[in-house]
Amino acid sequence: xxxxxxxxxxxxxxxxxxxxxxxxxxxxxxxxxxxxxxxxxxxxxxxxxxxxxxxxxxxxxxxxxxxxxxxxxxxxxxxxxxxxxxxxxxxxxxxxxxxxxxxxxxxxxxxxxxxxxxxxxxxxxxxxxxxxxxxxxxxxxxxxxxxxxxxxxxxxxxxxxxxxxxxxxxxxxxxxxxxxxxxxxxxxxxxxxxxxxxxxxxxxxxxxxxxxxxxxxxxxxxxxxxxxxxxxxxxxxxxxxxxxxxxxxxxxxxxxxxxxxxxxxxxxxxxxxxxxxxxxxxxxx
Amino acid sequence: xxxxxxxxxxxxxxxxxxxxxxxxxxxxxxxxxxxxxxxxxxxxxxxxxxxxxxxxxxxxxxxxxxxxxxxxxxxxxxxxxxxxxxxxxxxxxxxxxxxxxxxxxxxxxxxxxxxxxxxxxxxxxxxxxxxxxxxxxxxxxxxxxxxxxxxxxxxxxxxxxxxxxxxxxxxxxxxxxxxxxxxxxxxxxxxxxxxxxxxxxxxxxxxxxxxxxxxxxxxxxxxxxxxxxxxxxxxxxxxxxxxxxxxxxxxxxxxxxxxxxxxxxxxxxxxxxxxxxxxxxxxxxxxxxxxxxxxxxxxxxxxxxxxxxxxxxxxxxxxxxxxxxxxxxxxxxxxxxxxxxxxxxxxxxxxxxxxxxxxxxxxxxxxx
Numbered sequence: 019x020x021x022x023x024x025x026x027x028x029x030x031x032x033x034x035x036x037x038x039x040x041x042x043x044x045x046x047x048x049x050x051x052x053x054x055x056x057x058x059x060x061x062x063x064x065x066x067x068x069x070x071x072x073x074x075x076x077x078x079x080x081x082x083x084x085x086x087x088x089x090x091x092x093x094x095x096x097x098x099x100x101x102x103x104x105x106x107x108x109x110x111x112x113x114x115x116x117x118x119x120x121x122x123x124x125x126x127x128x129x130x131x132x133x134x135x136x137x138x139x140x141x142x143x144x145x146x147x148x149x150x151x152x153x154x155x156x157x158x159x160x161x162x163x164x165x166x167x168x169x170x171x172x173x174x175x176x177x178x179x180x181x182x183x184x185x186x187x188x189x190x191x192x193x194x195x196x197x198x199x200x201x202x203x204x205x206x207x208x209x210x211x212x213x214x215x216x217x218x219x220x221x222x223x224x225x226x227x228x229x230x231x232x233x234x235x236x237x238x239x240x241x242x243x244x245x246x247x248x249x250x251x252x253x254x255x256x257x258x259x260x261x262x263x264x265x266x267x268x269x270x271x272x273x274x275x276x277x278x279x280x281x282x283x284x285x286x287x288x289x290x291x292x293x294x295x296x297x298x299x300x301x302x303x
Numbered sequence: 304x305x306x307x308x309x310x311x312x313x314x315x316x317x318x319x320x321x322x323x324x325x326x327x328x329x330x331x332x333x334x335x336x337x338x339x340x341x342x343x344x345x346x347x348x349x350x351x352x353x354x355x356x357x358x359x360x361x362x363x364x365x366x367x368x369x370x371x372x373x374x375x376x377x378x379x380x381x382x383x384x385x386x387x388x389x390x391x392x393x394x395x396x397x398x399x400x401x402x403x404x405x406x407x408x409x410x411x412x413x414x415x416x417x418x419x420x421x422x423x424x425x426x427x428x429x430x431x432x433x434x435x436x437x438x439x440x441x442x443x444x445x446x447x448x449x450x451x452x453x454x455x456x457x458x459x460x461x462x463x464x465x466x467x468x469x470x471x472x473x474x475x476x477x478x479x480x481x482x483x484x485x486x487x488x489x490x491x492x493x494x495x496x497x498x499x500x501x502x503x504x505x506x507x508x509x510x511x512x513x514x515x516x517x518x519x520x521x522x523x524x525x526x527x528x529x530x531x532x533x534x535x536x537x538x539x540x541x542x543x544x545x546x547x548x549x550x551x552x553x554x555x556x557x558x559x560x561x562x563x564x565x566x567x568x569x570x571x572x573x574x575x576x577x578x579x580x581x582x583x584x585x586x587x588x589x590x591x592x593x594x595x596x597x598x599x600x601x602x603x604x605x606x607x608x609x610x611x612x613x614x615x616x617x618x619x620x621x622x623x624x625x626x627x628x629x630x631x632x633x634x635x636x637x638x639x640x641x642x643x644x645x646x647x648x649x650x651x652x653x654x655x656x657x658x659x660x661x662x663x664x665x666x667x668x669x670x671x
Binding site: 142 | 430
């Protein structure tokens with residue numbers, strides 16, 4: 019099947035990459051087409067969903083079919099694909115895995131909460147420093163309509179952080195999310211043949227790295243200049259969406275306590291993805 | 304005929320004759336409140352710079368409940384969540400969606416947390432529900448200490464109220480206003496329906512969305528249910544309540560005019576106001592509660608419940624359950640949580656159920 023999916027932890031650059039890939043002349047890349055499997059993704063992670071083949075047939079495959087009939091390469095981006103990676107692979111769908119330094123992701127999630135949506139890990143005991151836009155957004159989004167927050171994983175009873183979750187700060191919750199979702203994705207991917215998936219580090223994305231993915235997917239019409247221009251426009255960043263940067267500090271300016279909190283939860287995955295050298299912590303970097 | 308002309312005509316005659324009563328009835332039927340026999344002061348509110356120690360107030364009540372052996376451990380929220388989430392034939396809905404059509408194989412369930420006093424446990428519960436993705440409805444009482452208090456003729460809102468409301472909003476709780484107009488009329492001589500309108504306006508002006516209203520249901524005390532201030536919700540379609548020589552208008556507010564989309568009481572007023580049994584208060588958890596559970600849930604003289612199943616937490620692992628299907632009512636008490644799980648599993652599908660708990664009733668630690 020000449021189709022691919024883009025996925026990663028939220029705020030890792032998946033929307034940016036999908037917009038770039040969508041500019042190809044021989045393919046499309048839809049961004050979070052509906053239904054985007056939010057509920058099923060969480061249930062699957064919790065072992066409460068047993069029809070992944072049927073679900074993907076009725077959603078991704080059905081969406082892809084009309085494009086494939088026209089010999090157009092079909093792509094879609096959904097960050098809910100993590101638990102479905104083995105089934106997507108079974109269907110012959112190529113996998114584009116986007117990852118980004120966890121500290122940048124956590125910072126972006128904090129800004130997304132405080133200045134955009136106000137609804138990231140709604141159970142957190144600190145409501146956050148919400149601006150008017152975030153307040154209006156969260157007030158208009160009762161829990162039953164909030165599919166995004168539902169889709170994020172929560173610690174199971176076997177998780178070492180299960181008992182402490184209620185006391186977690188939002189920074190800790192976001193750190194756990196980044197670590198957990200990347201662990202899930204990478205665990206699945208590393209069981210597959212290496213040529214079936216394309217990893218892209220979006221921490222400081224280069225036109226060259228994106229170009230390699232473009233080539234591997236067989237997409238055409240995307241010059242290095244076009245890619246660079248789109249990368250420079252910082253698609254779906256807070257600046258792109260609101261015209262203003264976020265106020266949550268860059269990780270270099272985090273308090274020692276916040277750095278320690280992040281490391282306690284996310285250091286192993288930071289090492290696994292190569293953002294920390296082996297056995298290093300943020301304080302060493 | 305204009306209102307002032309009707310009033311002049313009426314005031315020209317004896318005050319309490321039948322004609323006057325008919326006139327009051329006619330006036331109130333049109334939504335005009337003449338307040339015959341007593342003038343009510345207008346409702347005026349402001350925010351307080353100082354605050355009562357609400358936490359101490361709540362803790363005192365919790366101690367009383369705990370000493371009486373009535374409190375449930377907080378972990379009951381987890382048990383509830385697991386029971387409801389793990390049954391694929393149960394569809395959890397907030398109150399605003401409970402009346403929507405239900406699939407053949409489903410039982411639609413609304414969890415309603417009535418925040419009578421304990422706003423702190425309510426916030427904690429809302430966060431717990433958010434963790435499980437459970438949409439629950441929280442009724443906030445505008446006469447509770449956490450909301451504010453009368454100081455002379457002025458209602459002073461608690462200065463921390465806004466923060467508590469936003470804690471609940473961020474946690475994803477559906478917020479409804481628990482209307483409680485009668486203390487204003489009877490205890491302070493203040494227009495209670497104005498109080499309801501003003502607090503609804505104030506909450507919304509803060510950016511908090513409120514689409515529903517519920518009732519404190521203290522008809523045993525006041526002689527009328529709070530919902531009766533809304534048009535179409537008065538038992539026997541009555542338009543006033545006379546008590547202690549105070550004549551209080553009913554049906555003065557209109558849900559649509561207030562942009563209220565639903566009532567989370569899920570009641571229908573009776574066409575005829577029954578003389579017996581006498582109205583009773585809702586079975587909220589309280590030491591020495593005198594409510595006859597059957598009288599409130601099945602024999603309520605003012606209104607009847609419209610959902611197929613109602614379960615109300617009234618004590619330690621003790622629910623009262625109303626089965627309300629096929630035109631038949633039956634009340635069971637005490638019902639343990641295990642029994643309630645069985646009832647929900649066995650309940651006929653499709654159907655609708657509402658589970659109600661005062662936030663304070665599920666506030667304990669592992670020691671209760």
